[in-house]
Amino acid sequence: MFDINKLVRSNIKNLAPYSSARDEFSGEAKVFLDANENSLGSPLNKWYNRYPDPHQVKVKQAISQVKSVAAESIFLGNGSDECIDLLYRCFCTPGKDNIIICPPTYGMYQVSAEINDVEIRKAPLLDDFQLNLAHLETLADENTKIIWICSPNNPTGNSLHRQDIETVLNNFNGLVVVDEAYINFARQKSWVQELAEYPNLVVLQTFSKAWGLAGLRLGMAFASKEIINVMDRVKPPYNINQVTQELALKALEEVGQVNDMIRLLVDMRNALAEVLVQLPGVQKVYPSDANFLLVKINKARDVYNYLLEKGIVVRDRSNVLLCEDCLRITIGTEEENTALVDALNQLN
Numbered sequence: 001m002f003d004i005n006k007l008v009r010s011n012i013k014n015l016a017p018y019s020s021a022r023d024e025f026s027g028e029a030k031v032f033l034d035a036n037e038n039s040l041g042s043p044l045n046k047w048y049n050r051y052p053d054p055h056q057v058k059v060k061q062a063i064s065q066v067k068s069v070a071a072e073s074i075f076l077g078n079g080s081d082e083c084i085d086l087l088y089r090c091f092c093t094p095g096k097d098n099i100i101i102c103p104p105t106y107g108m109y110q111v112s113a114e115i116n117d118v119e120i121r122k123a124p125l126l127d128d129f130q131l132n133l134a135h136l137e138t139l140a141d142e143n144t145k146i147i148w149i150c151s152p153n154n155p156t157g158n159s160l161h162r163q164d165i166e167t168v169l170n171n172f173n174g175l176v177v178v179d180e181a182y183i184n185f186a187r188q189k190s191w192v193q194e195l196a197e198y199p200n201l202v203v204l205q206t207f208s209k210a211w212g213l214a215g216l217r218l219g220m221a222f223a224s225k226e227i228i229n230v231m232d233r234v235k236p237p238y239n240i241n242q243v244t245q246e247l248a249l250k251a252l253e254e255v256g257q258v259n260d261m262i263r264l265l266v267d268m269r270n271a272l273a274e275v276l277v278q279l280p281g282v283q284k285v286y287p288s289d290a291n292f293l294l295v296k297i298n299k300a301r302d303v304y305n306y307l308l309e310k311g312i313v314v315r316d317r318s319n320v321l322l323c324e325d326c327l328r329i330t331i332g333t334e335e336e337n338t339a340l341v342d343a344l345n346q347l348n
């Protein structure tokens with residue numbers, strides 16, 4: 001049975017969280033002399049002299065509407081990267097606990113584990129980039145706190161089989177984090193509607209990809225309110241700044257425009273895949289459910305350098321496990337994709 005009390009680090013369980021000025025008073029008042037802000041204003045705008053809402057109530061309400069998830073099941077981080085780090089700090093005791101990743105996958109799961117002195121166990125994906133369930137099972141023990149699953153996966157681009165993720169959720173008593181940074185580009189449906197079913201599920205999403213707001217730094221974690229409570233206690237009080245909160249609220253009113261961009265990016269991805277696969281030297285374009293393509297190409301490192309000379313930067317993944325000779329190429333604008341294809345056509 002899943003028991004969150006067995007999962008939370010003992011120092012976190014006993015933590016008395018920092019109580020900010022904005023926490024201790026949240027009613028109506030005219031005169032705010034409680035937070036040592038500059039009462040005269042700011043050089044930019046009269047509101048930026050005030051600390052932002054530490055609970056991001058309005059943004060969470062808007063996300064709750066758009067995603068059909070209860071506001072109490074939403075945590076907001078300074079990018080998903082903050083959510084990843086917080087999950088370690090909430091649930092993994094340094095030097096004692098371990099986590100499992102499934103490489104090749106997003107690099108921050110490993111970096112953040114190393115920073116937090118948490119042992120990393122690896123169950124590499126199979127040749128078809130799907131989960132190796134048998135291997136996962138042999139790695140998990142009583143100190144395994146998190147299994148990280150990235151779907152659609154970065155850098156391979158594919159979605160992981162839903163049934164496999166379900167098997168992990170049903171058979172593992174630690175947290176199963178499903179990172180859905182690219183879910184808006186996928187045919188697969190999100191796991192956010194399954195939170196009630198799985199008390200050990202954490203879903204990560206972000207404003208950095210489909211929403212087009214990587215510069216704002218806003219990531220989302222969706223989970224049971226018990227898990228969200230623990231993360232709320234540990235986060236820095238003002239982790240989401242005022243400008244980000246205001247602009248995210250505006251963006252959340254533009255779902256239609258975002259969906260148009262998603263459709264366009266998916267169309268361009270599919271078109272680019274068809275063109276790339278016919279180019280000389282290209283061995284394979286892997287099926288993608290994301291806004292990038294993983295491309296196996298002869299002499300990938302040389303091609304990478306050649307493209308750089310032409311002013312085009314892609315991601316060289318050729319020394320990553322299972323991605324030998326691969327470049328990861330983000331879908332650009334129509335002009336950018338054409339420039340890429342033209343450059344590759346001139347290659348010889």
Ligand SMILES: *Cc1c(COP(=O)(O)O)cnc(C)c1O
Pocket residue numbers: 078079080081082106150154179181205206207208209214218219
């Ligand atoms: C880009 C990406 C993120 C996003 O991180 P942010 O900190 O929200 O910008 C998260 N996970 C994966 C797998 C990614 O590729």
